[in-house]
Amino acid sequence: MSSKHGRTTPADALVIFGVTGDLAHKMIFPALYAMAKRGVLNVPVVGVASSKLTMGQLRKRVRDSIRQAGKIDDRAALDHLFSKLQYVSGNYNDPDTFSALKQKLGGVRRPAHYLAIPPALFATVIESLGASGLADQARVIVEKPFGRDLASARELNRIALSVFEEDSIFRIDHYLGKEAIMNILYFRFANSFLEPIWNRDCVASVQVTLSEDFGVKGRGAFYESAGCLRDVIQNHLFQIVALLAMEPPAYQGFGAVHNEKAKVFQAMRPLVPDDVVCGQYTGYRKEPGVAKRSEVETFCALRLFIDSWRWAGVPWYLRSGKCLATTAAEVLVELKPPPQRLFDDSDPAGGRANYLRFRLSPDSAVALAARVKRTGKEFVGDQRELFLLDEHPGAELPYERLLSDAMAGDGALFTREDAVEAAWAVVDPVLDAPRRIHPYKPGGWGPKQADVLIAADGSWHNPVPEKGAS
Numbered sequence: 001m002s003s004k005h006g007r008t009t010p011a012d013a014l015v016i017f018g019v020t021g022d023l024a025h026k027m028i029f030p031a032l033y034a035m036a037k038r039g040v041l042n043v044p045v046v047g048v049a050s051s052k053l054t055m056g057q058l059r060k061r062v063r064d065s066i067r068q069a070g071k072i073d074d075r076a077a078l079d080h081l082f083s084k085l086q087y088v089s090g091n092y093n094d095p096d097t098f099s100a101l102k103q104k105l106g107g108v109r110r111p112a113h114y115l116a117i118p119p120a121l122f123a124t125v126i127e128s129l130g131a132s133g134l135a136d137q138a139r140v141i142v143e144k145p146f147g148r149d150l151a152s153a154r155e156l157n158r159i160a161l162s163v164f165e166e167d168s169i170f171r172i173d174h175y176l177g178k179e180a181i182m183n184i185l186y187f188r189f190a191n192s193f194l195e196p197i198w199n200r201d202c203v204a205s206v207q208v209t210l211s212e213d214f215g216v217k218g219r220g221a222f223y224e225s226a227g228c229l230r231d232v233i234q235n236h237l238f239q240i241v242a243l244l245a246m247e248p249p250a251y252q253g254f255g256a257v258h259n260e261k262a263k264v265f266q267a268m269r270p271l272v273p274d275d276v277v278c279g280q281y282t283g284y285r286k287e288p289g290v291a292k293r294s295e296v297e298t299f300c301a302l303r304l305f306i307d308s309w310r311w312a313g314v315p316w317y318l319r320s321g322k323c324l325a326t327t328a329a330e331v332l333v334e335l336k337p338p339p340q341r342l343f344d345d346s347d348p349a350g351g352r353a354n355y356l357r358f359r360l361s362p363d364s365a366v367a368l369a370a371r372v373k374r375t376g377k378e379f380v381g382d383q384r385e386l387f388l389l390d391e392h393p394g395a396e397l398p399y400e401r402l403l404s405d406a407m408a409g410d411g412a413l414f415t416r417e418d419a420v421e422a423a424w425a426v427v428d429p430v431l432d433a434p435r436r437i438h439p440y441k442p443g444g445w446g447p448k449q450a451d452v453l454i455a456a457d458g459s460w461h462n463p464v465p466e467k468g469a470s
């Protein structure tokens with residue numbers, strides 16, 4: 001069991017299991033390079049993988065990864081990263097791998113172990129870390145997906161907690177490391193004007209869309225084991241919902257935020273098949289690693305209810321998909337119309353009611369839409385947006401932020417055991433339920449059945465691709 005007193009003491013080494021894998025290449029090396037540029041990477045970084053690589057080959061991978069993510073614009077930072085880098089090759093099932101790692105770590109006392117490996121290997125590595133004494137005073141950073149349903153998440157939590165304490169386990173959801181998403185929490189509770197309207201009396205519905213205009217990008221084999229609901233909805237979109245729906249934290253500190261977010265998941269009504277529409281883009285079955293008759297969803301839309309005092313009766317619509325019209329993430333909180341129709345054009349059927357819109361990516365903005373009178377004798381107007389573009393020059397990459405936080409022992413932006421399990425409990429009833437997968441053409445907004453799902457409460461708001469007001 002890892003010791004409590006190391007909780008906020010910085011880790012003195014970073015161990016990356018799966019250092020030759022996709023995640024390390026796409027996300028971790030660029031994050032480490034960014035940390036080196038900021039001067040905050042000052043511990044050994046030990047990569048572990050089964051391939052027999054020379055240090056020269058590993059460095060080449062690092063260089064390629066940084067080039068792919070951007071460019072190498074600080075030679076000294078790259079050399080610094082290389083000077084910290086070490087490598088252990090070995091099979092995760094072999095105790096010798098962990099002995100070799102222990103030897104390489106030498107005098108290190110509080111390593112942070114990053115499991116950038118397929119979920120099927122999490123248990124093996126966590127147990128071996130425990131058995132080899134490498135878990136003492138250590139932390140473990142676990143990538144999503146954390147489990148693939150409620151039962152496997154519980155089992156994984158059980159294994160992780162048999163070796164590490166909860167506050168030494170850092171479950172990553174990289175959406176929590178994004179500035180625009182952190183701003184939801186800040187915007188809600190740093191302003192006073194929102195609270196009186198932020199409830200079932202004034203809010204008609206809430207929509208969250210995460211759309212991507214590309215397919216599975218060579219990750220077909222992984223995607224076949226996940227599908228859209230497991231890949232992004234149960235985690236990324238649910239985290240956004242929790243920040244939008246939570247009660248004010250009872251005190252300043254992230255323990256309180258974790259408590260309130262967990263309560264949101266606990267109050268979510270478990271899904272039933274009628275709440276869910278699944279789709280698959282035409283061409284998915286021809287992607288490498290995808291079964292010819294695959295029934296895995298690349299699009300998912302769902303209707304969700306949060307049975308709490310604040311949100312009783314308010315429908316939440318969530319939607320995500322690959323190969324849609326644009327790449328963007330957006331939230332639309334639609335307000336109820338005024339109680340009386342005082343003007344000819346105040347019929348909400350004539351357009352969308354007032355709303356608050358959070359643009360989360362690719363750019364970040366908050367917009368409040370309100371009707372404003374047109375010039376002239378008539379009392380008619382237009383819905384216009386008060387638009388606040390939020391720029392984040394110099395913002396840390398999500399992985400840079402989360403990696404630094406985990407190394408420092410700051411668990412604020414990570415997910416907690418009870419919250420992860422409560423989120424799985426919501427989707428669990430529909431994960432393996434029989435369902436129809438509706439085909440859709442790439443470049444649109446998914447199958448039309450998703451429009452039917454939302455029809456009783458209006459229509460989907462489709463994010464626009466370019467920067468600026470819609």
Ligand code: BG6
Nearest residue numbers: 144174175212231232236329361
């Ligand atoms: C990942 C999913 O967790 O999130 C991907 O596995 C998805 O399928 C990605 O594309 C989206 O993240 P972002 O930061 O690009 O919006």
